[in-house]
Amino acid sequence: MIAQETQRNWKPIIKQFEAVVGKDGVVRRKEELLTYECDGLASYRQRPALVVLPRTTEQVAEAVKICDQNQIPWVARGAGTGLSGGALPVEDCVLIVTALMKRILDVDLENQRIVVQPGVINNWVTQAVSGAGFYYAPDPSSQIICSIGGNVAENSGGVHCLKYGVTTNHVLGLKLVLPDGSIVDVGGSVPEFPGYDLTGLFVGSEGTLGIATEITLRILKTPESICVLLADFATVEESGAAVADIISSGIIPGGMEIMDNLSINAVEDVVATGCYPRDAGSILLVELDGLEVEVATSKQRVAELCKKNGARNITTASDPETRLKLWKGRKAAFAAAGHMSPDYFVQDGVIPRTQLVGVLKEIEALSEKYGYAIANVFHAGDGNLHPLILYDNSIPGALHKVEELGGEILKLCVKVGGSISGEHGIGADKKCFMPDMFSETDLETMQWVRQVFNPKGLANPGKIFPTPRTCGESAKAQNLGQFKQSEVF
């Protein structure tokens, strides 16, 4: 197959794409294609044959049809900030980039919904409605640069997903271009729609079932009051216990984040918040939102529960400026990891909240075993861990060892009843771990769905599901039966 691809005569195909999106909508010069070689997971790279930039649903459909008719694999890409390589090109593919589809198509404040094109930046949605007292809840760290289309593909999360849920809980409907180029509408403008929940199926399907070209999102009323509480503890165990107590008390904070000592010092080195004590074993950030009285009462209770679990200092802030200051370090955590070490590898796994302390101990043991420092930053309320493994990529073999370490952490998450991905997707990065989580029959069932929407395997091939060619010895999925043929693609 690959041999055949490299012999493809692209000239007439480029003409076909240019007829759809115009000459300026096709990128084909090698140096311009560099940008598109990877997404946020920069350790995998592959240059696409061509980049196509449509502006409308119809142009996307036409572009997909050209791929379908010419048997060209294609990959959809939003802003390219994904961390699991979901938008990683495959050899000789066409990359369909939604960067020019940046229009907000409809705002309906009364019914609390907004319709956007996939290239609209996450943050713009809130900006478009905040004047009227509304906001869009899912807030990935990359929210000032990531696109809604990418959020839909990866079912992105964020700090506020503890209370408000991930992207799938906020998508009401989608206009989709399927891999055969047909245009369908799934879901709609009211929350419950009859028939199969194809909207839910598409959210998180990482571009393997089609491209969303219009997205109807639910927007929420801005809370009357928001308060951020920062507590520091001597150990991570103590802040973990505080989180358990807060949840048990029935309070559901907007977000609840823990950072360990290594992360604290990293961010203080870089952004010098002055709020995170360098000698603390951990800090806990709790954001409370709701009615003013509710927030005031919850704040008091959360503070009590922190003290009960050994909090040394507690700071609270209700005004936007001080709130931002308390959050500043957490928001800069990934960037700080980059300053602390030549390279870092961010892992994303989920564990049942009750396993937090035990899992952190095992991560520490793994860190010692492999000899790489690991800074821990996590959405503590929903057990979503983000261990940052610090390493130097210029040392031969380091990346491989770090990936192995990251893999051990994921297997640990699965062992305690958790998941190999909280909010970053599977993409190219984690597909080898799918058999650790799912039986062959479970994976086959998912692939039935892919086969039916994507029978030629042209839409984002090689993602999500393990393939013998790329997973090497760690793939248990070599016997995927009926899908083996198409999977090797």
Next chain:
Amino acid sequence: MIAQETQRNWKPIIKQFEAVVGKDGVVRRKEELLTYECDGLASYRQRPALVVLPRTTEQVAEAVKICDQNQIPWVARGAGTGLSGGALPVEDCVLIVTALMKRILDVDLENQRIVVQPGVINNWVTQAVSGAGFYYAPDPSSQIICSIGGNVAENSGGVHCLKYGVTTNHVLGLKLVLPDGSIVDVGGSVPEFPGYDLTGLFVGSEGTLGIATEITLRILKTPESICVLLADFATVEESGAAVADIISSGIIPGGMEIMDNLSINAVEDVVATGCYPRDAGSILLVELDGLEVEVATSKQRVAELCKKNGARNITTASDPETRLKLWKGRKAAFAAAGHMSPDYFVQDGVIPRTQLVGVLKEIEALSEKYGYAIANVFHAGDGNLHPLILYDNSIPGALHKVEELGGEILKLCVKVGGSISGEHGIGADKKCFMPDMFSETDLETMQWVRQVFNPKGLANPGKIFPTPRTCGESAKAQNLGQFKQSEVF
């Protein structure tokens, strides 16, 4: 096909089923089969050939395999309380009833989840965990008799779904028996799972994709405080405006219900609550839950917004007994309709909340046009209407006219941007209206999914999707192309 079915030799097949579930697990006498001729939608009836009552996942899988091997259509049934005929048998089918699968398999309070068999009654889930301060949120009117398996099949709603969402928002994972008899696990014990969201796909698929045999549910902390507020208004417009103002204020009540004058008088005739003024044009019930201070503040604001919109009297109750008294009439509304008239037909449609007043006027006009009284009871917060059409089935042709009237109401819902089903499913009852809501391509896409899970069409045939044979002239879906053959089944 049907001619062939009626000639089937059931004796060896019955032996096969008996070998799996025992003699007492197979119901075959005609008089015993009467119970199973319909579900809550009693206007359609069909006796199944056989009823099979498994107790375990393995027995379900074996029963499904027998059907698969012998090309016997089968229909899954929970408690049989569904209102759209989702569990209506088809001719010569096997009905797989989950009534004996009533075990609670696991309770994990710390991680707020519970694993149950599908025959467990909705209300039992809350009972099992309420002592520890938890509850299960979705609460259909039938919650003391309906089963979780049926709730999953129909994606059931209830009064509290305004704040907490419908069944799909509370199902974390499923063990499923697919139509080929294979057993798969979808989703799991943590909220976000990688891969396609097959859990979401199965919830609401009305038994057309398989049977859920183990269901992992999310349980919530019981709110610290609950308050019910009852306001009466001279008109429905006023209570509708109050609802809009409450939502706009940012308060999200646990539930928000409106009843019109006809409903009020019906329930007062039957259960004599004494709380619903017979001369009121409408009453509005608002349930607020949360922290005590939050509920107190919200109660005051809701009362103010009701007054602003013309509320005549406002009663509030925080103790369980008085709360129950205020709810009593609403809970008895369907039963009261049965007392008011020999028969009633309950419709279930959704409209954007902002369309409430206009739609109620059009329903009134339809009521006059057809000459049938319509009592309106609805989940006002999320625009979920439940018009109760009162009629006398002993008058020839009455049911047909009432169904036509019900259909006009559904089309009205679609016209204003709503949906033909809020929480009762499509089943046998509403499939003819699917083309009013979806394009042919949209419906075909859903049927791709059905085809892949249910390629022989044996699992609950003739449900959800319109079929030329049953929909007559109202079906626009006669050209469903590749699905035509299997659909006629």
